Amino acid sequence: MITQPPFDLQSIRQQFPALQLQVNGRTAVYLDGPGGTQVPRQVIDAIAAYLAHGGSNQGGPFFTSQYTDTVIASARQTMMDFYHARRPEEIVFGQNMTSLTFAFSRALAQTWQPGDEIIVTRLDHDANITPWVMAAADRGVTVRWLDFDPADCTLRLDLLPGLLNDKTRLVAVTYASNAVGSITDVERVVKLAHASGALVFVDSVHYGPHGLIDVQALDCDFLAASVYKFFGGHVGVLYGKYELLAELKAYKVRPSSPLPPGKWETGTQSFESLAGVTAAVEYIASLSQGDGNRRERLVQVMSQIRQYEMSLSFHFLEGVTQIPGLRVYGITDVENLAQRTPTFAVSLQGHSPEAVATRLGEQGIFVWHGDYYAVAVMERLGLTDKGGLVRIGFVHYNTHDEVDRVLAALAAMR
Ligand SMILES: Cc1ncc(COP(=O)(O)O)c(C=O)c1O
Incomplete structure (x- = not known):
């Protein structure tokens, strides 16, 4: 199943200056998307344009400040479309997902009582575990852990009802694992959690480039991500959810707005990055052949991206079966590709993850090794002392030729 993308991949790749990079005489292969994707020209231009325009801090009665206000408003409106939020005030910007999660864990913890309970999962990045564990420790709250099945690295949602009870205040869950790619049925988690009166905080960082997000359909209470x-x-x-953002007490300095989203946005934002937020989502929407509104184009294109990425997964998984000693952790059944992103954590017998990443790096193939902050995943798989795993991650700008290049490089190490 080598499916050609429903969009013009060559022209897409030309929009990303970084994809032209040469390493040791060969075109670089970026398989490090889960650690941060490359950036198309229109995002680079939007960031530079903000800085070149003449900017100022927000809220002043003069031209450059008003310009900054429009840049922020546009970014908020854009993310409202991207997530299908009800109103722009439901979108809060901050330094990164980890910092936002620390801020919200502190705010939510103020509503907890000793004896309350929260649930975190072993599939999560540590940014959606430790902020909650620390907040729980501050408040005398019990932390319960939802496990994943080490055989295919999918969350044991069958165990969730047994962990929930009327003392549960929060479930913190990943939309997709940044290590092994498993996608969570977030809608099911939310239904179960809400039935017990618990809130749900979703980490959508890894899922973001791979699938459509609809916060109204999910009915999640919070969802955090990173635009890079x-x-x-x-x-x-x-x-x-607006009511929660309005109701919860934020840690903030005195003159800042008492209302969302301002009350949650501490200090001066990265206005140039916010200009880039609008451009990044516009870039994704621009891949659509449809002519609907931005949300409609996003809905269309994200489904095409999923289909194309599944063909990359299929190709990769077929190829790895030909490489003796190569083990893929996570879903490997090609019938279940819809339940994973094209992110593969692998080990190669006889080579440490670091050695594999280094050898690939010498050939201009960029992959991460270690735990990528998925500390609990590596602990559960018993790989912490073995240097973790090699992570090979594809996004829509990757090609089938690049799948072949990484497979050939891995095969040559056998
Ligand atoms: C799944 C997941 N969650 C959270 C984070 C942390 O994001 P940030 O770097 O924005 O704090 C990452 C970063 O790698 C991630 O992959």
Whole structure:
């Protein structure tokens, strides 16, 4: 199943200056998307244009400040479309996902009582575990852990009802694992959690470039992400239900707005990165052949991206079966590709993950090794002392030729 993308991949790749990079005489292969994607020209231009325009801090009665206000408003409106939020005030920007999660964990913890409980999962990046574990420790709250099945690295949602009870205040869950690619049925988690009166905080950082997000359909209470994982600059973004953002107490300095989203946005934002947020989402929408509104184009294109990425997964998984000693952790059944992103954590017998990443790096193939902050995943798989795993991650700008290049490089190490 080598499916050609429903969009013009060559012209897409030309929009990304970084994809032209040569390493040791060969074109670089970026398989490090889960750690941060490359950026198309229109995002680079939007960031530079903000800086060149003449900017100022927000809220002043003069031209450059008003310009900054329009840049922020546009970024908020754009993320509202990207997530299908109800109103722009449900979108909060911040330094990165980790910092936003620390801020919200502190705010939510103020509503907890000793004896309350929260649930975190072993599939999550540590940014959606430790902020909650620390907040729980501050408040005398019990932390319960939802496990994943080490055989295919999917969350044991069958165990969730047994962990939930009327003391559960929060479930923190990943939309997709940044290590092994498994996608969570977030809608099911939300239904179960809400039935017990618990809120749900979703980490959508890894899922963002791979699938459509609809916070109204999910009915999640919070959803946090980072724009550098979906073709933008380094800025974090959080969706929260307006009533919760309004009701919860934020840690903030005195003159800042008492209302959302301002009350959650501490200090001066990265305005140039916010200009890049609008451009990043516009870039994704521009891949659509449809002519609907921005949300409609996003809905269309994200489904095409999923289909194309599944063909990359299929190709990769078929290829790895030909390489003795190569083990893929996570879903390997090609019938279940819809339940994973094209992110593969692998080991190669006889080579440490670091050695594999280094050898690939010498050939201009960029992959991460170690735990990529998925600390609990590596602990559960018993790989912490073995240097973790090699992570090979594809996004829509990757090609089938690049799948072949990494497979050939891995095969040559046998
Ligand atoms: C799944 C996941 N969650 C959270 C984070 C942390 O994001 P940030 O770097 O924006 O704090 C990452 C970063 O790699 C991630 O992959």
